[in-house]
Amino acid sequence: MKRFIFGLLALLACTQLARAQHEYTTETHIHEAGTESREHPADFQRLVLNVQFRPAKGEVFGTVTHHFRVLQEQVDSILLDAPGVKVTEVISGGKAIQFRSTDKHLVLYFSPALKWGKTDSLRINFNSTPRKGIYFIGWNDATNRSRKQIWTQGQATDHRYWFPCYDDANDKVQTEVIVNFDKAYQVLSNGRKLTERENADGTKTWHYRLDKPHAAYLLMIAIGQYAIDQRVTKSGVPLALWYYPDQKDRVANTYRYSTEIVEFMERETGIPYPWGSYAQVPVQDFIYGAMENTSATVFGDFFCLDDRGYLDRNYVNVNCHELVHQWFGDYVTHRAAKDMWLHESYATFYAKLFEGKIYGKEYYQHILRQEQNAAIQASEKDDYPIRNTHAGTSRFYPKGSAVIHMFRYAFGEEAFHKVINHYLKRHALGNVETNDLYQSFQDTLGLSPDWFFDQWLYRGGEPHYKVSWRNVANATEVNIRQIQAHSALIPLFKMPIVVEAHYTDGTSRSIREDVSAETEVLSIPNPDGRQVSFVLFDPGSNVLKRLTFAKPFEELKAQALGAPEMLDRHDAVAELRNLPAARKTELYAQIFKREKFHYVKTEIVQQLVNDSLASSREIIRLALLDPSRHVRQAVITNVKFIPSELLADYEKLLTDSSYTVIELALDKLAEQYPQNLARYLKLTEKTVGVVGHNVLIKSLEVSANAGNTRAITELVDKTTNAFEFRTRALAMQALKRLNYLDNILLDHLLDALFNPNGRLSAVAGQSLAYYNQQRKYRALIHLRMRSGKLDKAKVKQLEDALKV
Ligand SMILES: [Zn+2]
Secondary structure (H helix, E strand, O other): OEOOOHHHHHHHHHHHHHHOOOOOOOOOOOOOOOOOOOOOOEEEEEEEEEEEEEHHHOEEEEEEEEEEEEOOOEEEEEEEEOOOOEEEEEEEOOEEOOEEEOOOEEEEEEEEEEEOOOEEEEEEEEEEOOOOOEEEEOOOOOOOOOOOEEEEOOOOOOHHHOOOEOOOOOOEEEEEEEEEEEOOOEEEEOOEEEEEEEOOOOEEEEEEEEEEEEEHHHOOEEEEOOEEEEEEOOOOOEEEEEEOHHHHHHHHHHOOOHHHHHHHHHHHHOOOOOOOOEEEEEEOOOOOOEEOOOOEEEEEHHHOOOHHHHHHOOOHHHHHHHHHHOOEOOOEEEOOHHHOHHHHHHHHHHHHHHHHHHHOHHHHHHHHHHHHHHHHHHHHHOOOOOOOOOOOHHHHHHHHHHHHHHHHHHHOHHHHHHHHHHHHHHOOOOEEOHHHHHHHHHHHHOOOOHHHHHHHHHOOOOOEEEEEEEEEOOEEEEEEEEOOOOOOOOOOOOEEEEEEEEEOOOOEEEEEEEEOOOEEEEEEEOOOOOOEEEEEEOOOOOOOOEEEOOOOHHHHHHHHHHOOOHHHHHHHHHHOOOOOHHHOHHHHHHHHHHOOOHHHHHHHHHHHOOOOOHHHHHHHHHHHOOOOHHHHHHHHHHOOOOOHHHHHHHHHHHHOOOHHHHHHHHHHHHHHOHHHHHHHHHHHOOOOOOHHHHHHHHHHHHHHHOOOHHHHHHHHHOOOOOOOHHHHHHHHHHHHHOOOOOHHHHHHHHHHHOOOOHHHHHHHHHHHHHHHOOHHHHHHHHHHHOOOOOOHHHHHHHHHHHHO
16 A cells, blocks of 8 residues: 555554554564464455445445355354444355354354365355445535545455455455446456446446455455546556546646556566556545555545646656555565565565656655655654564655665665565465565575564664764774664664765775674775865665764865765755854855755755845745755745745745645745735636645635635635545635634534545544634534534544544
8 A cells, every 4th residue: 555645654653653552572572462364264265246336325235255165174163354244144055054243253154064175155145334445435415516436445454344255464365346336437346357238227237357366455446437548568568547537638647657667567576567457546535545456556536637736746656656566465465464564665665766767866865865764763753673563654664665775785686686586486476474585585595684684674773873084094994883772672783884985186985894893993995195085984875874973064065065976965964054054155055056956955945044144045046946846845835934035036936837836835925925915816816736726725715814705615615525635624724724614614524524534534623623622613513513413423523523
C-alpha cells in the first residue's frame, strides 16, 4: 500500500504512537509473542465471489464459494473471518451444513470430520452492510453532483467485513469475481475478464479470474464510469489505464512512465511481470494513497492532475511503488505482519531508484536524505527494529528503503541483483520472512551478512559518529568515535565507510574501510603533502547515521563550493545556519547562482528569508524567480513579513505556475496587504487549483474574511458530500478559521465525521471540537446531539470528537 502519502503518513504515525507503549520483553531482540503466522486446518485454494449491491444503502449480497484441501488428520470445524456478515446458508458436499456466527467468525461444522488430504468446497450465501473493506461513494449526494462509485480496500484485513473468507496473508488462493451491476457503469477486478454479458433487466454481469494464487487482501473490485487507455510494454505486458471520461486531458500526466516502470522492474528483478495484464483505476475519496491489488492497482483520484498540478505533486512515485508490489507483496508475500518491510521498504526503495533514473542523482539523494531524517526522527521516539510488528510506517517505508540503499552500497549493485532475483524465483507465489532474504545471500553469494541483518533489521537505532581530522606526516588522519548510547537494542555498528580528503589544488584522495570499533583512526595517504581544503566522512551520505563533525568556516565554505556530491554541499550550508547573515551572504550569492537542485537553495532561503540585509534580500529576489517551485515555495512558506521593497516580486507568485504557491501567496499577501485585496482576487479569479480546489477555496476564504457573505455560502456548499474529500476538508478548515458555523454546515460536518475516510473525518472532528469550545456554537451542536436523529454509535463518535 502506499501510505507514504504525506497526509496518510501522519495518520499512521498516530497508530504508531498508540503502539509505542508496547514493552520490550527480552534483553536483546524483541520477542513478539503471538505474531507467528496464523494456524489454519485447511489450505484454501480457490474462491469464487458472486456479488450484487444496493449502493444507496451500502448493502452487499451474494455467494462465496471456497475450494479447500484438508491439512490435518481430523477436521470437524473450520473458522472463517466474517465479523458482522449475515450468513443464511452454507452448502458443502451438496448439502446444507451447520454453522454458527460469532462476533468475529463464521464457524462451520463437519460431521463426519474431514480427513487429511481431502478436497472439498463450501458455498456460503451471505449479506452485509459493512463499514470497512468496501466503500460506496456518492450514492447519497442529494444534489447529484458527485461521481458514483463502489470500490474495495482489503489491506490490512478488511475484506472479512463484507464477505466470509480466510483473511490472512499466509494462505494464497486463486480468485474469481462475478459482479452483477447497472450496465451504465464499468467493473474492474483482478486478472482476466472472461465475460461481460448484458442481462434483460438493464444490468450486466462481469466475470474476472486470476489464474495464479494470491493473498485474500489483494482481491479488488472497482465500479464507476470510466474510459480506458490501452498501452503495451516493450516486453509485451498489456496495460489498461482507467480514467474519468471528463479528464482525458489528464491521462498523459497521470500515467506518465507507466510502461517504462514495468520495463524497469522487469530489469531490476530479472523476473517478467508475473500477472499477465496490469490495470490501474483512480477512485474518489480513497482512504490511502494507492493499493497494489494483484494485477489491478487502485489509487486516489487526487493523483489525476493537469499540467500545473503535476508540478506540485504527481503520481510517478506512487505509480512505481504499487507496481513494485506486484513482485514484492503480491508475488512474494510476507507470512505475518512483522515482516511488512519485505513489502513496503522495497516498494519505497525501487520507486526512489526509478525516480533517480528519470530525474537525476540529486533527486535520488534528496529522497534518500528525507528517508534518513525520518528514520532518525523515529529513533527519537523508540528503538523498534524494522523487522517488528510495531516498527511503524517510518521504518517500514523510509528507513527500510534507506537500508536497502545500504545493501547495495555495502555489497554492490550486481550482487544485490543476484540476491533479489534468487529470492523472488525461489519463493515465487509463496510466503516469505526476513530469513529467506538472508538465505538468498548465502545461496547466491556465499555470504552470511548476519552483522548487517542484525544491526539494521533486527535491532534499532543508528550509529552516531563523532569525527575529527588532523594532518600527520604523509597522511591525513581521521578519528572516528561511535558515541550513540549503547543498549541491547542499539549496538556498535559495523559499516564500510569512505573518508575523502579534498586538497586546495582541486584534487582528492579517498579510502573505504570497515569501521566497527568504538574508536577508530583511518589514514588517508598524502605522500606529497598536499594542503587539505576539506575532509568528507561518508561522502554522498550512503550510511544512515548521525554525524558530529565540527569544521571551521573556511573548511565549510570550501565544502559548500567544492564537494562533488550535492548532499555534502547542502550539509556544509546547513552547518552555517547559526552564523550571522552578514558573514555568509557573499558566499550564498555565489552558491545560489551555481546550484541547480532545489535542496541547497531552499536551505539558504530558510536562513535568509527573514533577514533585512540588502544582500539577503537580493538572494530572496532571485529565489522568487527560481525555476524550481520548491525554492519559490520555501520563500512564501517561511517568510514572516513581506517587505514592501520586495512586494512586487512576491505579488508575481499570484500568477505562479504552481497552484500551491498561489494559494500560499494569496494567504500571506491578503493578510499583510489587505488594501490590495481586490487586485489580488482579480489576479487569481480564474484559477481553481486542482486537488481540492485549493486556490478557489483560499480566494473564497480571504474574500469572506473581507465581508463577502456570498463567499461563505459557497464555502459551506463545498463541504457537502457532493465534493471529494480534499475539497471538503479544505473548505471546513477555511470556515473554521473564519469561525463560522450554521445548521447547514453542522449537517455537513457530521456527515464528514461519520465518513470512513480518516483524512476527512479527522478534519471534521477538529472543527466540531473547535466550535464546541464557544458558548454560541456549543448549544447548536448539543441540540443536534440530543435531537434523536443520530443513532447511539454516532452520538458516541461525536462525543469522542468533542472531547479532544
Ligand atoms: Zn506499499
